[in-house]
Amino acid sequence: MFGTKWKRSIFSSASNFNKIDLKSKEWHTRLDKIHGLPIIHHHGYVCDLPTNHRFPMKKFHKVIDYLVSDRVIDRNKQVLEPDQVPMSIAENVHSHEYVDKFFNGKTTENEQRATGFVWSPGLASRVRYETGGTLLGALVSLQRGMACSTAGGTHHAFADRGAGFCLLNDLAVAAQYLLDEKLASRILIVDLDVHQGDGTANIFKNNKNVFTFSMHSRTNFPFRKEQSDLDIALEDGVEDDEFLNVLQDNLHDIVSTFRPDFVLYDAGVDPHKDDLLGKLNISDSGLMKRDLFVLSEITKKGIPVASVIGGGYSDSIDELAKRHTILHRAATKVWMQFNRLCL
Ligand SMILES: [Zn+2]
DSSP states (O other): OTTSSOOOOSBOOGGGTTOBOTTSHHHHHHHHTOOSSOEEOOGGGOOOOOTTOSSOTTHHHHHHHHHHHTTSSOHHHHEEOOOOOOHHHHTTTSOHHHHHHHHTTOOOHHHHHHHTSOOOHHHHHHHHHHHHHHHHHHHHHHHHSEEEESSOOOTTOBTTBOBTTBSSOHHHHHHHHHHHTTSOSSEEEEEOSSSOOHHHHHHTTTOTTEEEEEEEETTSSOSSOOOOSEEEEEOTTOBHHHHHHHHHHHHHHHHHHHOOSEEEEEOOOTTBTTOSSOOSBBOHHHHHHHHHHHHHHHHTTTOOEEEEOOOOOOSOHHHHHHHHHHHHHHHHHHHHHHHHHTO
16 A cells, blocks of 8 residues: 555565665664564464464464553564565475465365465465564574564474464574575574474474474374474473473583574463463463573573564463563563673
8 A cells, every 4th residue: 555654675676586685774774773672573464364263363463462561562662574575585495386376375275274274365465474574583683682573483384385374484484594695504493382393393304504493292283293303292291390491401402512503482382381282281480481591591692593472372362462472571581681791
């Protein structure tokens, strides 16, 4: 629509469509307006779904609303809006055939059933904004140290198909872009969603420059697990202390042996005790301790980290959205600590 909030895309046009120029004036003008922890959000993260659909689509708007109303963030100073991921960038991870089918509404009924969504132009648009958001968060983190999206974590998407509410693998698309553009060379993906990051593990199974770490419920979806570089399969009912001990030991080891120069963090809240699809028993305070640990462990070593909210399921959209904001609250604390140390 002309005359409204038209903004120039960060994706340069014409011959160089698959590049984002981090030295361009447009990029710096955009970033210069951001003060404090960068938050990546777009109203286009949400699309219409049939009534009573199992996916809690409305949570993405509620997350940003709570962050603003609880004064965790200042909307005018901290929020950056992503562009939709272009086809050419999605195709660095996904097959051309699949991207063409998904972008243009040509997936079959069976393929759609496996994703949990009936295809619509709105769905494709939402997924492209969400993937663009994770990519933007990664690029901003390179320059600011940290960034958090209010969506993302679509880790069940494989190179040639969607699955389990995931259509494009935003974590893989962002990681591959950083590698291709030589913006990072050793990327760690920390996936603490209660479900295994099977799509991400499969996409990077032969890539030594990406370390996939998934800590998940052994008995939960996906029932056929892929092999991550490190999988920790937890038994049902695991509580805060055990979860945090296992996490601390393993993350510490990975960071010191793999020595990542970039981290993507999927902070799914479905390990929570009240989650409809989770089977673990983690409390609000357990999630907060988890996010504080991951973000400070990475940040104190000077490694940039981009976070996404991952999965979370509840009949109460308000409770769920509040739960997702634990990530942004934890990141804000770490951000303030980190920036004070740098003064
Ligand atoms: Zn999940």
